[in-house]
Amino acid sequence: MTTTSLNLTKKYRLRHYTEPVVFSLMLGASFFAVLTTLGIVLSVASESYRFFSAVPLQSFLFGTEWAPSSPIPSFGFVPLIVGTLLITIIALAVAAPIGILSAVYMAEYATPRARAFAKPLLELLAGIPTVVLGFFAALTVAPFIRAMGAQVGLTIASESALAAGLVMGMMIVPLISSLSDDVINAVPQAMRDGSYAMGATQSETIRKVVLPAAFPGIVSAFILAISRAIGETMIVVMAAGLAPNLSINPLAAVTTVTVQINAMLVGDQEFDSAKTLSAFALGLTLFVLTLILNVIALRVVRQYKEHYA
């Protein structure tokens, strides 16, 4: 009878050499995310530093005139951020009610069959490239709004904040509705049962119990939506225009941070001019702004999840 011996000591097989290598490859791969962030911060910040050595920070942050191409260029950030916020507000005014009500419908009212129709619909909208929405905004919505304005005697700029904002709002609807749908579904059924057992109707339960309970999650969905709207480029490039008007009139033409980043970089020009570098300063501002919004949103959502865990 032969005995098979089981050698339990560490044999120096091939895998003892390969496994550490594979492990460090995976570690390296996951470090790419950190590297990307670092790359963004370092590259954009260093170009911005060069910009700010030519243009003082306060005249950038508080300047009310943006005229990078004039003989005496001025780089005032205020008209850009005001235009960005104006369009963001219009977008949110469209997306917030539609997004939340769609989410309520899907989470509370829709039969499984209706849900099977509505959910892909929103995913379809979410999948439409923004360049397509920009085309639609510039060539269909804007002329339509202009014609409507002419009917009632209003002069509306052909590149109005309203057209860009409305279409951007539709772009954000799927984001708000899918995040809100998640948080509404996370509200425990016991909460609804408690309300129904009191004799509340379904809409009373939704408005007075479910939505208040889901409120922090919905707030974070809003914050993420704002961040998305501020960073959106194509819709505003195509539909909002380049005019740096300091205006909060939704019928006027305004410009945004992303539009100007694009305008400063498209076309052939020397890479060292203040005009080109200003794109990086705008990019840095945009990055910091959206980062702050995202961090806040993630924190709110985490607290919300802990609350119901």
Add this chain to the structure above:
Amino acid sequence: MSFKTVFTPAIPAIIAANAPKIVAQDVNVYYGEKSAIKELSITIPDKAVSAFIGPSGCGKSTFLRSINRMNDTIPSCRVTGKIAFDGMDIYDRAVDVVELRARIGMVFQKPNPFPKSIFENVAYGVRIHGLAKDKVDLERIVTESLQRASLWDEVKDRLAHAGTGLSGGQQQRLCIARAIAVNPEVILMDEPCSALDPIATARIEELISDLKQNFCIVIVTHSMQQAARVSDLTAFFHLGTLVEVGDTDAVFTNPQEKRTQDYITGRFG
């Protein structure tokens, strides 16, 4: 299989003494194709505590949820037969569940206060049903309800605090106060103490005994001791049928059915 229910004694004393509040006749409940309650008939007396006992999955909670039509919220659920509240069939087409549930309150297994202040939790039902004349009236109703739920002394200084910040037992009494506030006639309790510690349980049981002066209380419990302590009428459910019903003392001391006896002596369940 016979769905015949045994009465212990033939006419339970509590049913003879008190007016009948809820009378169920030949009730069947289905979840899709699956039958959860079979041919159930029972009379539930007013101003008394009736306990539903039985092993888990026996249908006691399902039947409880049929009494205030909470099963309506489950799309696949279907109820046949008749459940009458003071003689009115609650499954009649003319019945508005909103009105019905205002008169039949419910307390759940896990305390489920709304994510609002203590005051707003109690005021919720009063507001939606428009029961308070003005703000003073609303405050009076909230105060009274909290007092009747014996929670007032513990929370009177922090009515604006979140209801979810209370202890489990306090939360459950808050839910009872919430149910009382709309002045129902019946209070259904679905294992109200199963998530609570013994001390909190004792307080709730004490409260139940107080409340039966004014309400018809139906309690589902998996604790036979609890049924024996708080109830006047005990109904034993098994596999979707009502096996035996009678005065609590009689059912626990002298059960007529072998299955009841096996359950209360701990042979299964």
Add this chain to the structure above:
Amino acid sequence: MPNFTSSPRTLKRNRSERIFRAICQSAIALTALFLVFLISNLAINAIPSLTQYVVRLSLVVDPAKVDATQIAAGDFQAIVRTAIAAEFPDVTAKPEKKKLVKLFSTSIAENLQRQVTADPSLIGKTITVEGPLAADADSFLKGQQMSVSALGENSDFEARALAKLKEAGKLTREFSWSLLTNGDSRSPEKAGLRGAFMGSLFTIAITLLVALPLGVAAALYLEEFARQSRLRDLIEVNINNLAAVPSIIFGLLGLAVFVNKFGLPRSSPLVGGLVLALLVLPTIIIASRAALRSVPPSIREAALGVGASHQQSVFHHVLPLAVPGILTGTILGVARALGETAPLLMIGMVAFIADVPTRITDAATALPVQVYLWSALPEAAFRSRTSVAILALLIVLFVFNALAIWLRNRFERRW
């Protein structure tokens, strides 16, 4: 007997219930309406460009204008001009002759050159050459423009000339294959999407090659190997934040690092692909982690139980089971990259490029950028072509998404 019928107050509450419900439904309906309007608007705009008026000219390949030894130097435009004049013998004034020439696309001469180059024996013979009408004439015939001139000037003379051609049976309306087979052009009737298709293909190939291995490796590390540590938290926070950084910022990164620091060729699919890879990396990591997480621990334990090493259990058992989920997430990520425009503008993939790219370092554009470029052009014919480009883009995206859904339904396992 108690009365449970609705009180007046409850009737009011029930009415507000119905109203609220209707409002919620109309929110979804509004979204659906928007989509329907968007797509049908695009389709209607696209229809005119799907067909093109093609003219057949019979002409003499004049040996005086083309030398058999130097075909490339031949004056084919002149031959076509002569043929056009021959179609309208009663037109003699020079300005009017010029107007006639403008009705025909210059690609007729290019087609002629191609034919003659392929078969030099045609020189001296009479042959028939096909080619499109110029875009303005084409748009006029389709009723897109009131006048043959895009500026709306009087064009009765041109209109009569076109009517004459049509009556003579020289015009046919054909499917515009050139829209798919040509590169970009300044003339609408010659402009096609092939360059943009190839640019997108190269770009997405780079994106996939870079992002998929990196993404899966990172997901494996984070989900299967990393211990709870500061480092892991740092990486996770980074990934979550990167997922929400505006895409234009990735373009700035690409411009500053890949183009300016590393000196990679500007406007090339190589740089575009790298930028989009960084952009979709968080998406792929998040989807891959979810796929790995859905593999139950019992599989890992079973592998470890028969003596597999930790890595063996992951690579032999867990990863293969997670592949469908990873692929689904990857396809969705790539579909997103395919529709991205803003980062590509930053790295200069936005120039007018007539040549179809053949290498990843060639200057190129991509499908969504082509949409952007064409949308800015004034001609009505380009507007319609933009709609076609958009529909082409949407169809590609639809195919990607359908593939992802098919994969998910086909291989998804419920544990």
